[in-house]
Amino acid sequence: MLNRVAVRPALTAWSNGWLSLACALLALLIEQGVSSTAAVTLPMYMFGEYMFGWWIIQGCAHFSGRRWPRHSLRKIIPALALLSLALPQVIGYQFRSVFLIQSLVLACCFLIALIALSPAFGRMQSSPGLLAMRGALVLLSLLFLSYLPIFGSNMLLNTPLPMTWLRLSSATHLVLEFLLGFGGAVLVLEQSNRNVAAHNKALVNDNARYRADGERDALTNAYNRQAFSHLLNAAIDGRLSVKGTVAMVDIDGLKQLNDSHGHAAGDDALIRVAKAVQNVVRAEDKLFRWGGDEFLLIAFDLKPAELWSRLGSVNTDLLGTGNVMVQASFGVTEFVDVDDLLNALQRADLAMYERRRECAALRRQDAFGSGSEMPIRAKHKHIAAV
Structure with a gap:
C-alpha cells in the first residue's frame, strides 16, 4: 500500500520480501495440512524464505545508499530455486531438518541485512523506524540461531522438542517480524517527510528569490x-x-x-x-x-x-x-x-x-x-x- 504513494527502491524490495514470505508460509501451511505434498511445498517454502532474506538485504542496502548490482535477480533466482530443490533431496523432506537449514540461512540473512543497514545509523541516530528495524534484526538473528541447538539435538539425540519454548518463540517470531515490517514502513515515511521538507524549503527559497526579483526594477535595480x-x-x-x-x-x-x-x-x-x-x-x-x-x-x-x-x-x-x-x-x-x-x-x-x-x-x-x-x-x- 505504501509503495503506491511513496515509490522508493528500498520499499519496493521490502514489499517483494514480505510477499515472498507470505507465499513461503502459505506453502508451509499446505504441507502441514497435506503431508503428501511435501515434495512440492517444502521446496516452495524454502525458496520463498530465501527470497524473503534476499529482498530484505537488498532493501536495507538501497536505503543505506549502497550500490546494488543490476540484473542480479536474474542470477539469484535460478541459484536459489536450484538450492531449494536440491537440499530436500539431501537432508530429507522432514520439516525439522528443513527448518534447521532455514534457521541458519535466515539468521545469516538478518545479520547481513543489519550490516547493510549500518551506514544509515550514523546519519539517522534518532530515527524511530531505524531503531525498530535494528532491534528487530538483532533479535531475529538471535532467535533463529537459538533454533539450531534445539532442532539439531532433536535430530541427533531424538530428544523431544520443547513445545512451550517453541510456542513462545513462534509468538516472539511473529512480533519481531511485525516490528521489522513496521520499522521499514516508518523509515520510508520518514524519508518521504524529509524529502517533502527539503522540497518545501527549496520552494520557499525559490519563492523568496522570485519575489525579490519581482520587486525590483530591471533597469535601475530600485524597488518597484x-x-x-x-x-x-x-x-x-x-x-x-x-x-x-x-x-x-x-x-x-x-x-x-x-x-x-x-x-x-x-x-x-x-x-x-x-x-x-x-x-x-x-x-x-x-x-x-x-x-x-x-x-x-x-x-x-x-x-x-x-x-x-x-x-x-x-x-x-x-x-x-x-x-x-x-x-x-x-x-x-x-x-x-x-x-x-x-x-x-x-x-x-x-x-x-x-x-x-x-x-x-x-x-x-x-x-x-x-x-x-x-x-x-x-x-x-x-x-x-x-
Whole structure:
C-alpha cells in the first residue's frame, strides 16, 4: 500500500520480501495440512524464505545508499530455486531438518541485512523506524540461531522438542517480524517527510528569490511599485513600524534628453540617478522606481533635515559621471504613521515641483546676472550647488 504513494527502491524490495514470505508460509501451511505434498511445498517454502532474506538485504542496502548490482535477480533466482530443490533431496523432506537449514540461512540473512543497514545509523541516530528495524534484526538473528541447538539435538539425540519454548518463540517470531515490517514502513515515511521538507524549503527559497526579483526594477535595480504595495500592506497589518521622511526624486528634462540623445542616454540617466541616491542614503532606506522619470525614497526614522543633507550631494555627484549632464529635483516631507504615508507622497510631489520652479528661477537669475563669461562647467556646478 505504501509503495503506491511513496515509490522508493528500498520499499519496493521490502514489499517483494514480505510477499515472498507470505507465499513461503502459505506453502508451509499446505504441507502441514497435506503431508503428501511435501515434495512440492517444502521446496516452495524454502525458496520463498530465501527470497524473503534476499529482498530484505537488498532493501536495507538501497536505503543505506549502497550500490546494488543490476540484473542480479536474474542470477539469484535460478541459484536459489536450484538450492531449494536440491537440499530436500539431501537432508530429507522432514520439516525439522528443513527448518534447521532455514534457521541458519535466515539468521545469516538478518545479520547481513543489519550490516547493510549500518551506514544509515550514523546519519539517522534518532530515527524511530531505524531503531525498530535494528532491534528487530538483532533479535531475529538471535532467535533463529537459538533454533539450531534445539532442532539439531532433536535430530541427533531424538530428544523431544520443547513445545512451550517453541510456542513462545513462534509468538516472539511473529512480533519481531511485525516490528521489522513496521520499522521499514516508518523509515520510508520518514524519508518521504524529509524529502517533502527539503522540497518545501527549496520552494520557499525559490519563492523568496522570485519575489525579490519581482520587486525590483530591471533597469535601475530600485524597488518597484509592487514592492511598495507589500511594504504598505506590512505596515497596515502592523508588521512594520512606519514613520520617517519621504522624498520624491524627479529627473529634470528626461523627455528632452531622450529626444536629443536617444533612449539609451535616458536609460543611462535613470541608472545614474538611482545609483547616486543609493550611494548617499542608508542601507535600510527604500528607493522605489515610482514612474517614468520619478523615484520615491522612504527613509524610516529619519528627520527631513538629515535626508536633505544626504540628498544635497546627489546633483554634484552626477556632474562627475556620464557624457550627458543629468540633474534631479527633490521634494522632501515627513510622515508620522502609515495613514499619513500616502498623503506624504503627495506633499513630497508638490514640494518637488515647487523646488524645481525655484531652481529654474535661480538658474534664469544666475544666467542673467553672470552673462556668458562663466564657463559652462562652472555654471553647472554653481546650479547644482543651488
